[in-house]
Amino acid sequence: METNKIPNKIVKGNLKRLNLQRVQGIALHHMAHPNADIKTVEGWHINQGYNAIGYNFWVGFDGTIYEGRGLTLGAHTLGHNETTIGIGFQGDYSKDVVMPVEQFNAGIDIISFVKAKVPSIVKIGGHKDYMATACPGQYFPLEEMISGKKRSVEMIYNYVDDNMPEWARVPVQWAVDKGIVKGDGNGLNLDDKDLKYITYIYRAFKVKEG
Numbered sequence: 001m002e003t004n005k006i007p008n009k010i011v012k013g014n015l016k017r018l019n020l021q022r023v024q025g026i027a028l029h030h031m032a033h034p035n036a037d038i039k040t041v042e043g044w045h046i047n048q049g050y051n052a053i054g055y056n057f058w059v060g061f062d063g064t065i066y067e068g069r070g071l072t073l074g075a076h077t078l079g080h081n082e083t084t085i086g087i088g089f090q091g092d093y094s095k096d097v098v099m100p101v102e103q104f105n106a107g108i109d110i111i112s113f114v115k116a117k118v119p120s121i122v123k124i125g126g127h128k129d130y131m132a133t134a135c136p137g138q139y140f141p142l143e144e145m146i147s148g149k150k151r152s153v154e155m156i157y158n159y160v161d162d163n164m165p166e167w168a169r170v171p172v173q174w175a176v177d178k179g180i181v182k183g184d185g186n187g188l189n190l191d192d193k194d195l196k197y198i199t200y201i202y203r204a205f206k207v208k209e210g
C-alpha cells in the first residue's frame, strides 16, 4: 500500500505532535459532498482556519490514499483528536450510493496500515461512534469495512470464452442461441449475478423439457 502526498499541500506553521501511545481509535468520515476532491476539502479546512487538512489520511473514489496530517495531531473529531486517527472518504454516504470497490478496498488498506503503526488502537468506528453526528452517513459500509474483508473487483463477461466460469458457459451460450441474451453491440456485458440468473433460467427450461 502506498500513501500519496497531497499536490501542493498546504501546511501553515508546524503540525502538533500526536502522542501515539494515547491513540486508541480510528474514526472514519465522509465528506457529505458528492464529489469534492482532496484539494477542495483541504481548501474548506484552510478557510475555516485550520493549519492543514484536518484528516490524518484521506481516500478518493479511485482508491488513492493521501497523507493529510499523517501521524501528527488531526482535527476531525471534536474532543477525540488526541486519541483517534481520522480517515476521510470522498463522497456523500448519507445518500443511497454504493462505495466504489477501489475506495472500499483502499479503506481496508489504510486501516490496516494505521493499526500496524499504532498498536494501541482497539476501536475502529465511524465519526458517529465518538460523538453525536450522522457522519460517515448511513450508506457508508461501516461494519463491512471494519470486518476487514476486501470486496472482489467485479468481472464483466462479453463473450462465452475461457474467461467465463466453466459452469456458466453452456447456459449462457444457450441463452444467446435462444435470443434471451443479446448483448449491447460491444459484447454481452454480463456480471457474475447475470451468469447466475441465466444459469437458473437454463435449468428451469431444462427441468420443464424433462
Ligand SMILES: [Zn+2]
Pocket: 028, 029, 030, 076, 127, 135, 136
Ligand atoms: Zn466526520
